[in-house]
Amino acid sequence: MKLPRPSVRNQRRLTAGMRLLLAGIVVYGLVYGQPKAITNGLLSLAITFVPAVMERNYGIPLDPWLGLWITLAVFLHTMGSAGLYGHFEWWDHLTHAMSASLVAGAGYTFARAVDLHNDRIHIPRRFFFVYVLVVVLAFGVVWELFEFGLDVAADATGIEMPLAQHGLDDTVRDLIFNSLGALAVATFGQAHLSGVAEKIQTSLTAR
Structure with a gap:
């Protein structure tokens, strides 16, 4: 199942707008x-x-939907760090789902x-759904441990860290929304990402 894709022109406009706002945040800082x-x-x-670098240096073009997806995920997180996390509780849930x-x-x-790429390795297509969920859940646990480590370091040094935990309930909610992001990719990923994987495989073969 494929989601509707933005045109290349609209993707470039949206990406340019988000980059401009990100640059504004840097200037503010x-x-x-x-x-x-x-x-x-x-x-x-x-x-x-990253999408432009992948296309120019490795010959792996990403379609407009994927390029916009990457840009939007980092944009939402940066806007949250700029203050929206404190104003909107749901913003953290949104960024966790996008990052996941x-x-x-x-x-x-x-x-x-x-x-x-490797004929000796065969991964059944139906297994990819479970694989995606396991990867995201494992990464989510590692990320929460990383945030916990930053909390310990902040308490020990008195230095404000860019990330922090906000209790066990927050951790559980983060993992739930991570799972929702993983479910979205597990559902739509094969339609949108198979072409990228094939281009990477072609690049590996050429090397």
């Missing part, structure tokens, strides 16, 4: 001495150029590319 805004803004800006969908997409694409 520089002017008002907010290192968190600078770090998140610069990292997110760099990630928005990116992890799921990367995991699916990698496994599918390996499946296509």
Whole structure:
């Protein structure tokens, strides 16, 4: 099942608009001495150029839907870090679902590319659904442990960290919304990501 895709022109317009706002966050951080805004803004800006780098350097073009997906995920997180997490409780749920969908997409694409590249490895298509869920849940647990480690470091050093946990209930909700993002990719991923995996497999074969 395929989702409707934006045209290349609209994707470029939307991406450019989000990049402009991200650049504005970086400028704000520089002017008002907010290192968190600078770090998140610069990292997110760099990630928005990943689709272009993949196409130029590795010959792996991403369709407009996927390029917009990557840009939107990092944009939403950066906007949350800029203050929306504190104003809207649901914003954290949204970004967790989006981030989890990116992890799921990367995991699916990698496994599918390996499946296509190596004749000795065969992964049944029906298994990919379970595989995507397991990858995201495992990554989500590791991420929560990482946030816990940052909390410990913040308590020990008194330095404000860019990420933090907000209790067990928040952790459980994060994992639930991670699962929703994974379910979306498990449902729609084969239609949208198989082409990317095939291009990666072709690139591996050429090397």
